[in-house]
Amino acid sequence: DTAVSQTPKYLVTQMGNDKSIKCEQNLGHDTMYWYKQDSKKFLKIMFSYNNKELIINETVPNRFSPKSPDKAHLNLHINSLELGDSAVYFCASSPRNRDPQYFGPGTRLTVL
Amino acid sequence: QQQVKQSPQSLIVQKGGISIINCAYENTAFDYFPWYQQFPGKGPALLIAIRPDVSEKKEGRFTISFNKSAKQFSLHIMDSQPGDSATYFCAAWGDDNYGQNFVFGPGTRLSVLP
Numbered sequence: 001d002t003a004v005s006q007t008p009k010y011l012v013t014q015m016g017n018d019k020s021i022k023c024e025q026n027l028g029h030d031t032m033y034w035y036k037q038d039s040k041k042f043l044k045i046m047f048s049y050n051n052k053e054l055i056i057n058e059t060v061p062n063r064f065s066p067k068s069p070d071k072a073h074l075n076l077h078i079n080s081l082e083l084g085d086s087a088v089y090f091c092a093s094s095p096r097n098r099d100p101q102y103f104g105p106g107t108r109l110t111v112l
Numbered sequence: 113q114q115q116v117k118q119s120p121q122s123l124i125v126q127k128g129g130i131s132i133i134n135c136a137y138e139n140t141a142f143d144y145f146p147w148y149q150q151f152p153g154k155g156p157a158l159l160i161a162i163r164p165d166v167s168e169k170k171e172g173r174f175t176i177s178f179n180k181s182a183k184q185f186s187l188h189i190m191d192s193q194p195g196d197s198a199t200y201f202c203a204a205w206g207d208d209n210y211g212q213n214f215v216f217g218p219g220t221r222l223s224v225l226p
Contacts, residue, residue: 004155041199043156043216056214090155098144098205098214103155 003027004104006091012110013081021076021107023091031055031097032074034066035090037106043090049074050097081111115139116204118217125224131189133220135202138183139213142206147176147187148216150199159200160187192224 004025013019025032033048033056047066048056054066063079078085091104117136125131135145146161162169162176162185169176175188189196202217 041150041219043201043219045214045216048214092155100146100158100161103157106153106155 004091004093004102006089006104006107008107009105010108010110012112014112015081015083017081018077018079019081019109020078021089021091021109023074023076023104025072025091025093025102025104027093027095027102029093029095029102030071031094031099032068033092033094033101034074034076035092035103036060037088037090039087047074047076048097055097078109081109083111085109086111115213115215116202116217118202118220120220121218122221123223125192125222127192127194127224127226129192129224131192131196131222131224132186133200133202133222134184134186135217136182136184137204139204139206140183141213142204144205145176145178145185146203146205147174148201148203150201150219156201189222192222194224194226197222197224 007022031050034046037043046060049068052068065077068074088106088108090106092101094101119134147159148156149159150156160171160174162178164180173190178185199219199221201219205214
């Protein structure tokens with residue numbers, strides 16, 4: 001009964017590949033987020049979705065695209081992976097926009 | 113450009129001591145200031161949060177002090193325990209000319225010695 005879950009936990013892939021990371025929350029929250037944490041532990045928000053509407057879109061490359069099939073899911077698709085995409089990606093959710101956020105366990109992406 | 117500055121980068125405290133982590137921001141549009149705790153291999157977890165209409169908030173051993181005029185806020189961990197050893201992030205939410213903005217500080221690695 002994990003509140004925010006992500007799959008896979010680890011993802012190792014070659015440069016140029018396309019990959020997806022899935023996120024699901026069972027908290028009934030309206031807003032979901034994606035964060036990137038780099039090797040220096042710096043956290044940066046990438047996207048957030050509120051009722052299937054994008055409300056924050058930081059200056060991330062358009063190779064990254066969030067897709068929300070329903071309120072409980074926010075998947076992250078990454079095209080043409082680059083070495084610099086290697087990081088830990090966290091999904092999070094909150095009851096409403098700007099409410100306290102609950103983070104998933106993270107997906108460690110390694111691009112070779 | 114770091115919108116939220118955090119110090120120190122790392123902190124070593126003896127068990128039972130007080131851990132103090134400081135953050136400063138520039139954007140006066142920020143109006144919500146949470147602190148997150150992250151253990152290795154885990155996602156960040158909300159610890160405590162404050163809004164600028166109060167100067168202090170306490171939850172158990174954790175206290176946030178907020179100075180609106182100085183645009184600074186800090187986390188105090190009283191009676192620090194080895195189990196508190198983790199990375200702590202301050203963060204700030206607000207609206208600016210570009211819409212909503214949510215930024216994290218660079219983090220402080222706290223080690224509490226037994």
